[in-house]
Amino acid sequence: MDAKVKRRAVPILRALRDAGRPLGASRLARDLEGRGIDVSQRTVRYYLAMLDREGLTRSCGKKGRELTPLGEQEVANSFVAEKVGFIAARMDELACQMTFQPRRRSGTVILNISLVPAARIGDAVAEMMAIFEAGLSMGRFVTIARPGESLGRLKVPDDQFAIGTVCSVSINGILLAEGIPAVSRFAGLLEVADHQPVRFTEMIYYEGTSLDPMEVFISGRMTRVREAARTGNGIIGASFREIPAVAVPRVRKTCAKLAQIGLGGLLMVGKPNRPLLEAPVPEGRAGLVVVGGLNPLAAVEEAGIKTHNKALTALFEFERLTSFRELPSLLRGASQ
Known part of the structure:
Protein backbone atom coordinates (compact mmCIF):
# COMPACT_ATOMS: atom_id res chain seq x y z
CA MET A 1 0.00 0.00 0.00
CA PHE A 79 1.99 8.53 10.72
CA VAL A 80 3.69 9.42 13.96
CA ALA A 81 4.07 13.04 12.86
CA GLU A 82 0.29 13.32 12.56
CA LYS A 83 -0.14 11.96 16.10
CA VAL A 84 1.95 14.71 17.70
CA GLY A 85 -0.45 16.57 19.98
CA PHE A 86 -2.80 13.57 20.12
CA ILE A 87 -2.46 13.31 23.91
CA ALA A 88 -3.52 16.95 24.37
CA ALA A 89 -6.53 16.41 22.11
CA ARG A 90 -7.45 13.22 23.95
CA MET A 91 -7.35 15.07 27.28
CA ASP A 92 -9.72 17.74 26.02
CA GLU A 93 -12.05 15.15 24.50
CA LEU A 94 -12.40 13.11 27.70
CA ALA A 95 -12.65 16.18 29.95
CA CYS A 96 -15.58 17.42 27.86
CA GLN A 97 -17.29 14.02 28.03
CA MET A 98 -17.00 13.61 31.81
CA THR A 99 -20.25 13.71 33.79
CA PHE A 100 -18.97 13.59 37.39
CA GLN A 101 -20.88 15.74 39.89
CA PRO A 102 -18.99 16.25 43.17
CA ARG A 103 -22.11 17.05 45.19
CA ARG A 104 -23.81 13.81 44.20
CA ARG A 105 -20.56 11.85 44.02
CA SER A 106 -21.79 10.29 40.81
CA GLY A 107 -21.04 10.36 37.11
CA THR A 108 -17.98 9.44 35.07
CA VAL A 109 -14.31 10.17 35.72
CA ILE A 110 -11.30 9.40 33.52
CA LEU A 111 -9.54 6.11 34.16
CA ASN A 112 -5.99 4.88 33.64
CA ILE A 113 -5.69 1.11 33.22
CA SER A 114 -2.61 -0.90 34.16
CA LEU A 115 -1.80 -4.60 33.83
CA VAL A 116 0.14 -6.43 36.55
CA PRO A 117 1.26 -10.10 36.53
CA ALA A 118 -1.20 -12.24 38.46
CA ALA A 119 1.69 -14.01 40.20
CA ARG A 120 2.83 -10.70 41.74
CA ILE A 121 -0.50 -8.97 42.36
CA GLY A 122 -0.19 -9.21 46.17
CA ASP A 123 3.20 -7.52 46.14
CA ALA A 124 1.95 -4.93 43.65
CA VAL A 125 -1.03 -4.02 45.82
CA ALA A 126 1.22 -3.58 48.86
CA GLU A 127 3.43 -1.17 46.89
CA MET A 128 0.42 0.77 45.64
CA MET A 129 -1.16 1.10 49.05
CA ALA A 130 1.95 2.78 50.43
CA ILE A 131 1.71 5.45 47.73
CA PHE A 132 -2.00 6.02 48.33
CA GLU A 133 -1.35 6.32 52.09
CA ALA A 134 1.36 8.92 51.43
CA GLY A 135 -1.03 11.07 49.38
CA LEU A 136 1.02 10.77 46.20
CA SER A 137 -1.89 9.56 44.07
CA MET A 138 -4.91 11.14 42.42
CA GLY A 139 -7.28 10.55 45.31
CA ARG A 140 -7.90 7.24 47.03
CA PHE A 141 -10.15 5.32 44.64
CA VAL A 142 -9.31 2.37 42.38
CA THR A 143 -10.92 -0.55 40.63
CA ILE A 144 -9.60 -4.03 39.90
CA ALA A 145 -10.42 -6.70 37.32
CA ARG A 146 -9.39 -10.35 37.59
CA PRO A 147 -7.87 -12.50 34.84
CA GLY A 148 -10.42 -13.11 32.09
CA GLU A 149 -12.68 -10.22 33.17
CA SER A 150 -13.11 -6.92 31.34
CA LEU A 151 -12.28 -3.40 32.44
CA GLY A 152 -13.66 -0.81 30.08
CA ARG A 153 -13.02 -2.23 26.61
CA LEU A 154 -9.99 -4.19 27.81
CA LYS A 155 -10.24 -7.97 28.12
CA VAL A 156 -7.81 -8.86 30.91
CA PRO A 157 -5.28 -11.55 29.89
CA ASP A 158 -5.44 -14.83 31.78
CA ASP A 159 -2.12 -14.24 33.53
CA GLN A 160 -2.74 -10.60 34.51
CA PHE A 161 -4.78 -8.40 36.82
CA ALA A 162 -6.01 -4.99 35.65
CA ILE A 163 -5.87 -2.00 37.97
CA GLY A 164 -7.84 1.16 37.22
CA THR A 165 -6.68 4.44 38.77
CA VAL A 166 -8.24 7.88 38.47
CA CYS A 167 -6.47 10.00 35.86
CA SER A 168 -5.44 13.49 36.96
CA VAL A 169 -7.13 14.91 33.84
CA SER A 170 -10.39 14.28 35.71
CA ILE A 171 -9.66 17.56 37.47
CA ASN A 172 -9.87 19.31 34.08
CA GLY A 173 -13.34 17.88 33.51
CA ILE A 174 -14.56 18.86 36.97
CA LEU A 175 -13.24 22.41 36.59
CA LEU A 176 -14.75 22.68 33.12
CA ALA A 177 -18.16 21.77 34.54
CA GLU A 178 -17.66 24.66 36.99
CA GLY A 179 -17.01 27.01 34.07
CA ILE A 180 -13.23 27.05 34.61
CA PRO A 181 -11.13 26.04 31.59
CA ALA A 182 -7.86 24.33 32.52
CA VAL A 183 -5.14 23.93 29.89
CA SER A 184 -2.76 21.00 30.39
CA ARG A 185 0.76 22.11 29.39
CA PHE A 186 3.18 19.35 30.34
CA ALA A 187 3.85 16.36 32.54
CA GLY A 188 7.15 15.89 34.27
CA LEU A 189 9.24 14.44 37.00
CA LEU A 190 8.77 16.49 40.14
CA GLU A 191 11.47 16.58 42.79
CA VAL A 192 10.08 16.40 46.32
CA ALA A 193 12.13 17.36 49.41
CA ASP A 194 10.80 17.07 52.94
CA HIS A 195 7.36 16.24 51.45
CA GLN A 196 7.27 19.54 49.50
CA PRO A 197 7.47 20.08 45.71
CA VAL A 198 10.77 21.68 44.74
CA ARG A 199 11.16 21.70 40.95
CA PHE A 200 10.51 19.78 37.76
CA THR A 201 13.61 17.87 36.70
CA GLU A 202 12.15 16.64 33.38
CA MET A 203 9.24 17.87 31.25
CA ILE A 204 7.37 16.59 28.20
CA TYR A 205 4.91 19.04 26.64
CA TYR A 206 1.62 17.50 25.61
CA GLU A 207 1.41 19.47 22.37
CA GLY A 208 4.72 18.04 21.20
CA THR A 209 4.31 14.33 21.90
CA SER A 210 2.44 11.33 20.56
CA LEU A 211 3.03 9.39 23.81
CA ASP A 212 1.71 9.85 27.32
CA PRO A 213 4.59 11.28 29.38
CA MET A 214 3.86 9.25 32.51
CA GLU A 215 3.95 6.02 30.52
CA VAL A 216 7.40 7.05 29.28
CA PHE A 217 8.69 7.94 32.76
CA ILE A 218 7.40 4.70 34.30
CA SER A 219 8.67 2.36 31.59
CA GLY A 220 12.06 4.10 31.80
CA ARG A 221 12.06 3.71 35.62
CA MET A 222 12.86 7.39 35.97
CA THR A 223 10.78 7.91 39.14
CA ARG A 224 11.59 7.51 42.83
CA VAL A 225 8.04 7.39 44.11
CA ARG A 226 8.68 4.70 46.74
CA GLU A 227 11.45 6.79 48.25
CA ALA A 228 9.23 9.89 48.25
CA ALA A 229 6.50 7.99 50.10
CA ARG A 230 8.90 6.50 52.61
CA THR A 231 11.17 9.49 53.35
CA GLY A 232 9.50 12.55 51.86
CA ASN A 233 12.36 12.93 49.38
CA GLY A 234 12.21 11.58 45.84
CA ILE A 235 10.94 12.02 42.29
CA ILE A 236 7.24 11.65 41.47
CA GLY A 237 5.10 12.12 38.39
CA ALA A 238 3.11 15.34 38.19
CA SER A 239 1.58 17.62 35.58
CA PHE A 240 1.26 21.35 35.02
CA ARG A 241 -1.90 23.22 34.07
CA GLU A 242 -2.88 26.82 33.50
CA ILE A 243 -6.14 28.44 34.57
CA PRO A 244 -7.51 31.98 34.31
CA ALA A 245 -6.01 34.06 37.12
CA VAL A 246 -9.46 35.25 38.21
CA ALA A 247 -10.47 31.63 38.85
CA VAL A 248 -7.79 30.89 41.48
CA PRO A 249 -10.09 31.29 44.54
CA ARG A 250 -12.76 29.07 42.95
CA VAL A 251 -10.20 26.44 42.00
CA ARG A 252 -8.86 26.30 45.56
CA LYS A 253 -12.39 25.90 46.89
CA THR A 254 -13.36 23.22 44.36
CA CYS A 255 -10.18 21.20 44.89
CA ALA A 256 -10.64 21.36 48.67
CA LYS A 257 -14.09 19.82 48.23
CA LEU A 258 -12.65 17.14 45.94
CA ALA A 259 -10.06 16.24 48.57
CA GLN A 260 -12.86 15.74 51.11
CA ILE A 261 -14.56 13.16 48.91
CA GLY A 262 -11.36 11.31 48.07
CA LEU A 263 -10.29 12.95 44.82
CA GLY A 264 -7.46 15.07 46.13
CA GLY A 265 -4.56 15.58 43.77
CA LEU A 266 -3.76 19.28 43.71
CA LEU A 267 -0.20 19.90 44.93
CA MET A 268 0.22 23.61 44.30
CA VAL A 269 -1.66 26.67 43.03
CA GLY A 270 0.49 29.49 41.75
CA LYS A 271 0.01 33.23 42.01
CA PRO A 272 -1.47 35.08 39.03
CA ASN A 273 1.09 36.08 36.38
CA ARG A 274 3.92 34.42 38.33
CA PRO A 275 6.08 31.38 37.47
CA LEU A 276 5.34 28.24 39.45
CA LEU A 277 8.23 25.91 40.23
CA GLU A 278 10.23 27.84 37.62
CA ALA A 279 7.62 27.12 34.91
CA PRO A 280 6.58 30.38 33.19
CA VAL A 281 2.93 31.43 33.16
CA PRO A 282 1.41 33.92 30.66
CA GLU A 283 -0.21 37.20 31.71
CA GLY A 284 -3.67 36.67 33.13
CA ARG A 285 -3.03 33.03 33.99
CA ALA A 286 -2.03 31.01 37.05
CA GLY A 287 -0.33 27.63 37.29
CA LEU A 288 -1.51 24.40 38.89
CA VAL A 289 0.61 21.37 39.76
CA VAL A 290 -1.36 18.12 39.95
CA VAL A 291 -0.07 14.75 41.14
CA GLY A 292 0.21 11.95 38.58
CA GLY A 293 -2.56 9.37 38.68
CA LEU A 294 -0.13 6.59 37.73
CA ASN A 295 2.28 7.17 40.64
CA PRO A 296 1.11 4.01 42.47
CA LEU A 297 2.03 1.96 39.40
CA ALA A 298 5.36 3.74 39.14
CA ALA A 299 6.14 2.37 42.60
CA VAL A 300 5.16 -1.12 41.43
CA GLU A 301 7.57 -0.82 38.50
CA GLU A 302 10.31 0.49 40.80
CA ALA A 303 9.84 -2.65 42.92
CA GLY A 304 10.80 -4.80 39.95
CA ILE A 305 7.26 -5.85 39.04
CA LYS A 306 6.62 -5.38 35.34
CA THR A 307 3.60 -3.23 34.52
CA HIS A 308 1.86 -2.19 31.33
CA ASN A 309 0.22 1.21 31.74
CA LYS A 310 -2.22 3.10 29.57
CA ALA A 311 -3.32 6.57 30.62
CA LEU A 312 -6.53 8.26 29.47
CA THR A 313 -8.08 4.89 28.71
CA ALA A 314 -11.79 5.32 29.36
CA LEU A 315 -14.62 7.08 31.15
CA PHE A 316 -15.71 5.11 34.21
CA GLU A 317 -18.57 5.44 36.67
CA PHE A 318 -17.30 6.88 39.95
CA GLU A 319 -19.76 4.76 41.92
CA ARG A 320 -18.01 1.60 40.68
CA LEU A 321 -14.68 2.63 42.19
CA THR A 322 -13.61 1.47 45.64
CA SER A 323 -11.24 2.75 48.30
CA PHE A 324 -7.67 1.51 47.91
CA ARG A 325 -7.98 0.12 51.43
CA GLU A 326 -10.42 -2.47 50.09
CA LEU A 327 -7.86 -3.93 47.68
CA PRO A 328 -6.58 -6.68 50.05
CA SER A 329 -10.11 -7.95 50.70
CA LEU A 330 -10.88 -7.87 46.97
CA LEU A 331 -7.80 -9.98 46.32
CA ARG A 332 -8.81 -12.47 49.01
CA GLY A 333 -12.19 -12.78 47.31
CA ALA A 334 -10.48 -13.37 43.98
CA SER A 335 -8.43 -16.27 45.40
CA GLN A 336 -11.40 -18.10 46.91
Whole structure:
Protein backbone atom coordinates (compact mmCIF):
# COMPACT_ATOMS: atom_id res chain seq x y z
CA MET A 1 0.00 0.00 0.00
CA ASP A 2 1.58 3.28 -1.06
CA ALA A 3 1.76 6.30 1.24
CA LYS A 4 -1.08 8.20 -0.47
CA VAL A 5 -3.49 5.26 -0.21
CA LYS A 6 -2.40 4.56 3.38
CA ARG A 7 -3.05 8.17 4.37
CA ARG A 8 -6.64 7.83 3.19
CA ALA A 9 -7.16 4.36 4.62
CA VAL A 10 -5.80 4.93 8.13
CA PRO A 11 -8.79 7.08 9.27
CA ILE A 12 -11.01 4.08 8.49
CA LEU A 13 -8.81 1.86 10.63
CA ARG A 14 -8.91 4.41 13.44
CA ALA A 15 -12.71 4.62 13.27
CA LEU A 16 -12.94 0.82 13.55
CA ARG A 17 -10.52 0.82 16.49
CA ASP A 18 -12.42 3.55 18.34
CA ALA A 19 -15.77 1.82 17.78
CA GLY A 20 -14.52 -1.43 19.33
CA ARG A 21 -17.02 -3.42 17.24
CA PRO A 22 -17.69 -4.21 13.56
CA LEU A 23 -18.99 -1.35 11.42
CA GLY A 24 -20.40 -1.25 7.91
CA ALA A 25 -19.54 1.19 5.14
CA SER A 26 -22.51 3.50 5.77
CA ARG A 27 -21.75 3.84 9.49
CA LEU A 28 -18.05 4.35 8.78
CA ALA A 29 -18.88 7.11 6.29
CA ARG A 30 -20.94 8.89 8.96
CA ASP A 31 -18.21 8.50 11.56
CA LEU A 32 -15.59 9.86 9.18
CA GLU A 33 -17.81 12.83 8.37
CA GLY A 34 -17.94 13.55 12.10
CA ARG A 35 -14.14 13.62 12.05
CA GLY A 36 -14.13 16.19 9.25
CA ILE A 37 -13.47 13.66 6.46
CA ASP A 38 -16.03 13.85 3.65
CA VAL A 39 -16.12 10.46 1.91
CA SER A 40 -18.85 8.45 0.19
CA GLN A 41 -19.99 4.95 1.15
CA ARG A 42 -18.73 3.71 -2.20
CA THR A 43 -15.24 5.05 -1.48
CA VAL A 44 -15.29 3.50 2.00
CA ARG A 45 -16.21 0.10 0.49
CA TYR A 46 -13.34 0.45 -1.97
CA TYR A 47 -10.83 1.02 0.82
CA LEU A 48 -12.32 -1.72 2.98
CA ALA A 49 -11.80 -4.23 0.19
CA MET A 50 -8.21 -3.06 -0.11
CA LEU A 51 -7.70 -3.32 3.66
CA ASP A 52 -9.13 -6.86 3.59
CA ARG A 53 -6.55 -7.84 0.98
CA GLU A 54 -3.78 -6.33 3.10
CA GLY A 55 -4.95 -8.37 6.09
CA LEU A 56 -5.74 -5.24 8.14
CA THR A 57 -9.52 -5.79 8.34
CA ARG A 58 -11.82 -8.79 8.05
CA SER A 59 -15.47 -9.25 7.26
CA CYS A 60 -17.97 -10.06 10.00
CA GLY A 61 -20.83 -10.66 7.58
CA LYS A 62 -23.75 -8.28 7.82
CA LYS A 63 -22.22 -6.62 10.88
CA GLY A 64 -19.47 -5.06 8.76
CA ARG A 65 -15.69 -5.11 9.22
CA GLU A 66 -13.43 -5.29 12.23
CA LEU A 67 -9.70 -4.79 12.71
CA THR A 68 -7.30 -7.70 12.67
CA PRO A 69 -4.29 -7.74 15.04
CA LEU A 70 -2.24 -6.53 12.07
CA GLY A 71 -4.68 -3.67 11.62
CA GLU A 72 -4.41 -2.73 15.29
CA GLN A 73 -0.63 -2.56 14.90
CA GLU A 74 -0.93 -0.46 11.75
CA VAL A 75 -3.08 2.11 13.59
CA ALA A 76 -0.58 2.23 16.44
CA ASN A 77 2.35 2.85 14.10
CA SER A 78 0.78 5.02 11.43
CA PHE A 79 1.99 8.53 10.72
CA VAL A 80 3.69 9.42 13.96
CA ALA A 81 4.07 13.04 12.86
CA GLU A 82 0.29 13.32 12.56
CA LYS A 83 -0.14 11.96 16.10
CA VAL A 84 1.95 14.71 17.70
CA GLY A 85 -0.45 16.57 19.98
CA PHE A 86 -2.80 13.57 20.12
CA ILE A 87 -2.46 13.31 23.91
CA ALA A 88 -3.52 16.95 24.37
CA ALA A 89 -6.53 16.41 22.11
CA ARG A 90 -7.45 13.22 23.95
CA MET A 91 -7.35 15.07 27.28
CA ASP A 92 -9.72 17.74 26.02
CA GLU A 93 -12.05 15.15 24.50
CA LEU A 94 -12.40 13.11 27.70
CA ALA A 95 -12.65 16.18 29.95
CA CYS A 96 -15.58 17.42 27.86
CA GLN A 97 -17.29 14.02 28.03
CA MET A 98 -17.00 13.61 31.81
CA THR A 99 -20.25 13.71 33.79
CA PHE A 100 -18.97 13.59 37.39
CA GLN A 101 -20.88 15.74 39.89
CA PRO A 102 -18.99 16.25 43.17
CA ARG A 103 -22.11 17.05 45.19
CA ARG A 104 -23.81 13.81 44.20
CA ARG A 105 -20.56 11.85 44.02
CA SER A 106 -21.79 10.29 40.81
CA GLY A 107 -21.04 10.36 37.11
CA THR A 108 -17.98 9.44 35.07
CA VAL A 109 -14.31 10.17 35.72
CA ILE A 110 -11.30 9.40 33.52
CA LEU A 111 -9.54 6.11 34.16
CA ASN A 112 -5.99 4.88 33.64
CA ILE A 113 -5.69 1.11 33.22
CA SER A 114 -2.61 -0.90 34.16
CA LEU A 115 -1.80 -4.60 33.83
CA VAL A 116 0.14 -6.43 36.55
CA PRO A 117 1.26 -10.10 36.53
CA ALA A 118 -1.20 -12.24 38.46
CA ALA A 119 1.69 -14.01 40.20
CA ARG A 120 2.83 -10.70 41.74
CA ILE A 121 -0.50 -8.97 42.36
CA GLY A 122 -0.19 -9.21 46.17
CA ASP A 123 3.20 -7.52 46.14
CA ALA A 124 1.95 -4.93 43.65
CA VAL A 125 -1.03 -4.02 45.82
CA ALA A 126 1.22 -3.58 48.86
CA GLU A 127 3.43 -1.17 46.89
CA MET A 128 0.42 0.77 45.64
CA MET A 129 -1.16 1.10 49.05
CA ALA A 130 1.95 2.78 50.43
CA ILE A 131 1.71 5.45 47.73
CA PHE A 132 -2.00 6.02 48.33
CA GLU A 133 -1.35 6.32 52.09
CA ALA A 134 1.36 8.92 51.43
CA GLY A 135 -1.03 11.07 49.38
CA LEU A 136 1.02 10.77 46.20
CA SER A 137 -1.89 9.56 44.07
CA MET A 138 -4.91 11.14 42.42
CA GLY A 139 -7.28 10.55 45.31
CA ARG A 140 -7.90 7.24 47.03
CA PHE A 141 -10.15 5.32 44.64
CA VAL A 142 -9.31 2.37 42.38
CA THR A 143 -10.92 -0.55 40.63
CA ILE A 144 -9.60 -4.03 39.90
CA ALA A 145 -10.42 -6.70 37.32
CA ARG A 146 -9.39 -10.35 37.59
CA PRO A 147 -7.87 -12.50 34.84
CA GLY A 148 -10.42 -13.11 32.09
CA GLU A 149 -12.68 -10.22 33.17
CA SER A 150 -13.11 -6.92 31.34
CA LEU A 151 -12.28 -3.40 32.44
CA GLY A 152 -13.66 -0.81 30.08
CA ARG A 153 -13.02 -2.23 26.61
CA LEU A 154 -9.99 -4.19 27.81
CA LYS A 155 -10.24 -7.97 28.12
CA VAL A 156 -7.81 -8.86 30.91
CA PRO A 157 -5.28 -11.55 29.89
CA ASP A 158 -5.44 -14.83 31.78
CA ASP A 159 -2.12 -14.24 33.53
CA GLN A 160 -2.74 -10.60 34.51
CA PHE A 161 -4.78 -8.40 36.82
CA ALA A 162 -6.01 -4.99 35.65
CA ILE A 163 -5.87 -2.00 37.97
CA GLY A 164 -7.84 1.16 37.22
CA THR A 165 -6.68 4.44 38.77
CA VAL A 166 -8.24 7.88 38.47
CA CYS A 167 -6.47 10.00 35.86
CA SER A 168 -5.44 13.49 36.96
CA VAL A 169 -7.13 14.91 33.84
CA SER A 170 -10.39 14.28 35.71
CA ILE A 171 -9.66 17.56 37.47
CA ASN A 172 -9.87 19.31 34.08
CA GLY A 173 -13.34 17.88 33.51
CA ILE A 174 -14.56 18.86 36.97
CA LEU A 175 -13.24 22.41 36.59
CA LEU A 176 -14.75 22.68 33.12
CA ALA A 177 -18.16 21.77 34.54
CA GLU A 178 -17.66 24.66 36.99
CA GLY A 179 -17.01 27.01 34.07
CA ILE A 180 -13.23 27.05 34.61
CA PRO A 181 -11.13 26.04 31.59
CA ALA A 182 -7.86 24.33 32.52
CA VAL A 183 -5.14 23.93 29.89
CA SER A 184 -2.76 21.00 30.39
CA ARG A 185 0.76 22.11 29.39
CA PHE A 186 3.18 19.35 30.34
CA ALA A 187 3.85 16.36 32.54
CA GLY A 188 7.15 15.89 34.27
CA LEU A 189 9.24 14.44 37.00
CA LEU A 190 8.77 16.49 40.14
CA GLU A 191 11.47 16.58 42.79
CA VAL A 192 10.08 16.40 46.32
CA ALA A 193 12.13 17.36 49.41
CA ASP A 194 10.80 17.07 52.94
CA HIS A 195 7.36 16.24 51.45
CA GLN A 196 7.27 19.54 49.50
CA PRO A 197 7.47 20.08 45.71
CA VAL A 198 10.77 21.68 44.74
CA ARG A 199 11.16 21.70 40.95
CA PHE A 200 10.51 19.78 37.76
CA THR A 201 13.61 17.87 36.70
CA GLU A 202 12.15 16.64 33.38
CA MET A 203 9.24 17.87 31.25
CA ILE A 204 7.37 16.59 28.20
CA TYR A 205 4.91 19.04 26.64
CA TYR A 206 1.62 17.50 25.61
CA GLU A 207 1.41 19.47 22.37
CA GLY A 208 4.72 18.04 21.20
CA THR A 209 4.31 14.33 21.90
CA SER A 210 2.44 11.33 20.56
CA LEU A 211 3.03 9.39 23.81
CA ASP A 212 1.71 9.85 27.32
CA PRO A 213 4.59 11.28 29.38
CA MET A 214 3.86 9.25 32.51
CA GLU A 215 3.95 6.02 30.52
CA VAL A 216 7.40 7.05 29.28
CA PHE A 217 8.69 7.94 32.76
CA ILE A 218 7.40 4.70 34.30
CA SER A 219 8.67 2.36 31.59
CA GLY A 220 12.06 4.10 31.80
CA ARG A 221 12.06 3.71 35.62
CA MET A 222 12.86 7.39 35.97
CA THR A 223 10.78 7.91 39.14
CA ARG A 224 11.59 7.51 42.83
CA VAL A 225 8.04 7.39 44.11
CA ARG A 226 8.68 4.70 46.74
CA GLU A 227 11.45 6.79 48.25
CA ALA A 228 9.23 9.89 48.25
CA ALA A 229 6.50 7.99 50.10
CA ARG A 230 8.90 6.50 52.61
CA THR A 231 11.17 9.49 53.35
CA GLY A 232 9.50 12.55 51.86
CA ASN A 233 12.36 12.93 49.38
CA GLY A 234 12.21 11.58 45.84
CA ILE A 235 10.94 12.02 42.29
CA ILE A 236 7.24 11.65 41.47
CA GLY A 237 5.10 12.12 38.39
CA ALA A 238 3.11 15.34 38.19
CA SER A 239 1.58 17.62 35.58
CA PHE A 240 1.26 21.35 35.02
CA ARG A 241 -1.90 23.22 34.07
CA GLU A 242 -2.88 26.82 33.50
CA ILE A 243 -6.14 28.44 34.57
CA PRO A 244 -7.51 31.98 34.31
CA ALA A 245 -6.01 34.06 37.12
CA VAL A 246 -9.46 35.25 38.21
CA ALA A 247 -10.47 31.63 38.85
CA VAL A 248 -7.79 30.89 41.48
CA PRO A 249 -10.09 31.29 44.54
CA ARG A 250 -12.76 29.07 42.95
CA VAL A 251 -10.20 26.44 42.00
CA ARG A 252 -8.86 26.30 45.56
CA LYS A 253 -12.39 25.90 46.89
CA THR A 254 -13.36 23.22 44.36
CA CYS A 255 -10.18 21.20 44.89
CA ALA A 256 -10.64 21.36 48.67
CA LYS A 257 -14.09 19.82 48.23
CA LEU A 258 -12.65 17.14 45.94
CA ALA A 259 -10.06 16.24 48.57
CA GLN A 260 -12.86 15.74 51.11
CA ILE A 261 -14.56 13.16 48.91
CA GLY A 262 -11.36 11.31 48.07
CA LEU A 263 -10.29 12.95 44.82
CA GLY A 264 -7.46 15.07 46.13
CA GLY A 265 -4.56 15.58 43.77
CA LEU A 266 -3.76 19.28 43.71
CA LEU A 267 -0.20 19.90 44.93
CA MET A 268 0.22 23.61 44.30
CA VAL A 269 -1.66 26.67 43.03
CA GLY A 270 0.49 29.49 41.75
CA LYS A 271 0.01 33.23 42.01
CA PRO A 272 -1.47 35.08 39.03
CA ASN A 273 1.09 36.08 36.38
CA ARG A 274 3.92 34.42 38.33
CA PRO A 275 6.08 31.38 37.47
CA LEU A 276 5.34 28.24 39.45
CA LEU A 277 8.23 25.91 40.23
CA GLU A 278 10.23 27.84 37.62
CA ALA A 279 7.62 27.12 34.91
CA PRO A 280 6.58 30.38 33.19
CA VAL A 281 2.93 31.43 33.16
CA PRO A 282 1.41 33.92 30.66
CA GLU A 283 -0.21 37.20 31.71
CA GLY A 284 -3.67 36.67 33.13
CA ARG A 285 -3.03 33.03 33.99
CA ALA A 286 -2.03 31.01 37.05
CA GLY A 287 -0.33 27.63 37.29
CA LEU A 288 -1.51 24.40 38.89
CA VAL A 289 0.61 21.37 39.76
CA VAL A 290 -1.36 18.12 39.95
CA VAL A 291 -0.07 14.75 41.14
CA GLY A 292 0.21 11.95 38.58
CA GLY A 293 -2.56 9.37 38.68
CA LEU A 294 -0.13 6.59 37.73
CA ASN A 295 2.28 7.17 40.64
CA PRO A 296 1.11 4.01 42.47
CA LEU A 297 2.03 1.96 39.40
CA ALA A 298 5.36 3.74 39.14
CA ALA A 299 6.14 2.37 42.60
CA VAL A 300 5.16 -1.12 41.43
CA GLU A 301 7.57 -0.82 38.50
CA GLU A 302 10.31 0.49 40.80
CA ALA A 303 9.84 -2.65 42.92
CA GLY A 304 10.80 -4.80 39.95
CA ILE A 305 7.26 -5.85 39.04
CA LYS A 306 6.62 -5.38 35.34
CA THR A 307 3.60 -3.23 34.52
CA HIS A 308 1.86 -2.19 31.33
CA ASN A 309 0.22 1.21 31.74
CA LYS A 310 -2.22 3.10 29.57
CA ALA A 311 -3.32 6.57 30.62
CA LEU A 312 -6.53 8.26 29.47
CA THR A 313 -8.08 4.89 28.71
CA ALA A 314 -11.79 5.32 29.36
CA LEU A 315 -14.62 7.08 31.15
CA PHE A 316 -15.71 5.11 34.21
CA GLU A 317 -18.57 5.44 36.67
CA PHE A 318 -17.30 6.88 39.95
CA GLU A 319 -19.76 4.76 41.92
CA ARG A 320 -18.01 1.60 40.68
CA LEU A 321 -14.68 2.63 42.19
CA THR A 322 -13.61 1.47 45.64
CA SER A 323 -11.24 2.75 48.30
CA PHE A 324 -7.67 1.51 47.91
CA ARG A 325 -7.98 0.12 51.43
CA GLU A 326 -10.42 -2.47 50.09
CA LEU A 327 -7.86 -3.93 47.68
CA PRO A 328 -6.58 -6.68 50.05
CA SER A 329 -10.11 -7.95 50.70
CA LEU A 330 -10.88 -7.87 46.97
CA LEU A 331 -7.80 -9.98 46.32
CA ARG A 332 -8.81 -12.47 49.01
CA GLY A 333 -12.19 -12.78 47.31
CA ALA A 334 -10.48 -13.37 43.98
CA SER A 335 -8.43 -16.27 45.40
CA GLN A 336 -11.40 -18.10 46.91
